[in-house]
Amino acid sequence: MKFFIDELRTMLGSAPQKWSKDDHSQAARDIHTFKQTPEQRKLRIASIHEELGNKVKNYRWRIQRWASIIIVNMIFVLSYWFDVQLVEGALTASRFVGFHLADLNSALQVVLAYKVILINLVIGVVTVLLIWWFVGGRSFCSWVCPYHLLAEIAEMLHIKLVDKGIVKDHPMRRSTRTVMWVVFAALAFITGYTVFETVNPVGILSRSLIYGAGFGLVLVAVLLLIEIFYSRRFWCRYICPIGLTYGFVGSISPVVIRYDLNHCLHEGECRNVCMVPHVLEMTKKNRAHDEIIDIGADCTRCAMCLEVCPTGALNFKIRGTGDLI
Ligand code: SF4
Ligand code: SF4
Known part of the structure; x- marks a missing residue:
């Protein structure tokens, strides 16, 4: 509930809440820790360089x-x-x-x-x-x-x-x-x-x-x-x-954009294209409070973040079900 209230506050104009580690789920904590191991950091940075070097425009x-x-x-x-x-x-x-x-x-x-x-x-x-x-x-x-x-x-x-x-x-x-x-x-x-x-x-x-x-x-x-x-x-x-x-109205909609922390490189391409980047705060390194998060109420479902995300960390979903598209 507190995450939902924060979504609404953010939509009204407040800065997105920076959740402390105590607010993170165990799964999120494990993934954040895993991504900080020297080997994973190297892999992530190499992936970002590869991504930025081979940008393929996708306008679907x-x-x-x-x-x-x-x-x-x-x-x-x-x-x-x-x-x-x-x-x-x-x-x-x-x-x-x-x-x-x-x-x-x-x-x-x-x-x-x-x-x-x-x-x-x-x-x-x-x-x-x-x-x-x-x-x-x-x-x-x-x-x-x-x-x-x-x-x-x-x-x-x-x-x-x-x-x-x-x-x-x-x-x-x-x-x-x-x-x-x-x-x-x-x-x-x-x-x-x-x-x-x-x-x-x-x-x-x-x-x-x-x-x-x-x-x-x-x-x-x-x-x-x-x-x-x-x-x-x-x-x-x-x-x-x-x-x-x-x-x-959208804050309680079944159709959402869903974020998967496991696949995220945290390079921020999604935030660069988004009209309301405050809804993508969780894509910053160490910020996601859970492994899977539904993007907040202000999201317009424009799917521009899906187009630029090279690892499929963002996708359309129906709440409570698997992949939609
Ligand atoms: S779907 Fe559009 S508005 Fe929603 S998070 Fe992605 S880029 Fe932003
Ligand atoms: S897209 Fe249209 S309805 Fe939505 S905020 Fe802009 S002008 Fe208003």
Whole structure:
């Protein structure tokens, strides 16, 4: 339970807990000790050199995720354009073959702003909640959110510019996102208006794709420029309340990314590619409190860590079962 609470605290912005040896399981202690023997250290360092020397790019998961984002968003667009009424509405609130779906954060904003709970909204929320509960709450970010796709491209440019020394990354306090979640909720309650929706790039992009470009795209462009030239993944890491809301749902999801201490080289390639590297704290040397650990609530299930891990220490799993994929 204390590890679960720490996951939630970390998601809200606290630094990940550094567990003492007393908190480590016997299996974890044995593996940490084993990895420190001179022979194993040599082997591990040789493996890291080999890995870094033979980096093979693997984009399997990225291709699948991008395809998923494009397909989901195109279903909305084509449904509207050809008036087939398969899906009506946008990502924030829609009907799928007549069945209501509502983005959890948008629904919360509506309830706070208008102080009513509509039955259609409840149906939409429960349906979406069940879907994302099963596949892992923040999977919405990596597999559906149209802003994620653009932000991922912006992130690649940002990393290239940082590598060339042209720009510097400006990390911020992760707790800013929690503060913004409260601010947007309070604004909806006080003003009686869903203020967040006017600045939400997810809704702006979804509506622009379906109904045509609007002025909100200027804001999306500004956000992307900030992410390219100033702060890596600025919106998703430090502002977006949607990611935080889905993070809570994902904290109890059956589908998780699972870490296996036995296979880990601790070279940190996974943390370099991860949008939320605080969830991979256990991949640092001597940090894992157990042999097998499910990655924390803030994980978006983007699988970029799986793509770069040369030893298969990270994998998709269903809690309580073996390999999923
Ligand atoms: S954090 Fe927000 S904008 Fe970023 S991917 Fe998730 S839902 Fe989209
Ligand atoms: S831990 Fe892996 S799957 Fe989760 S967000 Fe980070 S890179 Fe993506």
